[in-house]
Amino acid sequence: SQQGEEDPQALSIQEGENATMNCSYKTSINNLQWYRQNSGRGLVHLILIRSNEREKHSGRLRVTLDTSKKSSSLLITASRAADTASYFCATGGGSYIPTFGRGTSLIVHP
Amino acid sequence: GAVVSQHPSWVICKSGTSVKIECRSLDFQATTMFWYRQFPKQSLMLMATSNEGSKATYEQGVEKDKFLINHASLTLSTLTVTSAHPEDSSFYICSGREKETQYFGPGTRLLVL
Numbered sequence: 001s002q003q004g005e006e007d008p009q010a011l012s013i014q015e016g017e018n019a020t021m022n023c024s025y026k027t028s029i030n031n032l033q034w035y036r037q038n039s040g041r042g043l044v045h046l047i048l049i050r051s052n053e054r055e056k057h058s059g060r061l062r063v064t065l066d067t068s069k070k071s072s073s074l075l076i077t078a079s080r081a082a083d084t085a086s087y088f089c090a091t092g093g094g095s096y097i098p099t100f101g102r103g104t105s106l107i108v109h110p
Numbered sequence: 111g112a113v114v115s116q117h118p119s120w121v122i123c124k125s126g127t128s129v130k131i132e133c134r135s136l137d138f139q140a141t142t143m144f145w146y147r148q149f150p151k152q153s154l155m156l157m158a159t160s161n162e163g164s165k166a167t168y169e170q171g172v173e174k175d176k177f178l179i180n181h182a183s184l185t186l187s188t189l190t191v192t193s194a195h196p197e198d199s200s201f202y203i204c205s206g207r208e209k210e211t212q213y214f215g216p217g218t219r220l221l222v223l
């Protein structure tokens with residue numbers, strides 16, 4: 001299994017600010033995926049970035065990947081109260097058994 | 111994206127009973143499905159990998175006789191918690207893989223009294 005570890009564990013910001021969270025991993029990957037989990041709910045797939053990509057955008061989301069540092073970042077721009085959730089990364093490799101770190105708990109204050 | 115459903119979303123049962131949770135991929139076929147459990151404010155912990163037509167692969171520390179997994183078709187995997195006890199109370203989430211992406215069900219909250 002290939003586990004991602006998110007940092008920081010908790011992040012509290014005001015609505016309209018940008019939120020940045022990071023993910024570090026240890027093994028070689030084919031791709032890395034970010035997920036959001038609202039309290040008591042399942043995980044929602046946000047974005048996938050492949051190992052040959054350095055940056056990817058989706059709406060207000062921007063993901064970067066640095067395979068030399070084995071790290072990725074997720075930037076949420078112009079955050080909204082509805083972005084309040086936990087965010088997880090998961091890495092994908094040959095066997096791709098996604099395992100998760102503790103996640104980053106994001107609170108966006110209105 | 112693809113959709114994974116779980117049923118039931120909530121279950122309360124008495125200690126000693128068995129509970130079955132269904133996980134279905136609605137618009138894709140999932141050769142492999144994964145079962146996780148999550149305690150409050152904790153990460154998802156992988157319990158087992160469910161392979162269609164074969165035995166599930168369990169993670170270390172997960173009792174295969176306690177958590178029975180059946181992957182009878184490409185769209186359905188079931189997790190049965192046998193002789194449930196209060197410590198089995200948790201949030202159980204399944205996922206299925208389509209191409210490169212993992213899609214998760216909404217989860218099943220189990221409360222064992």
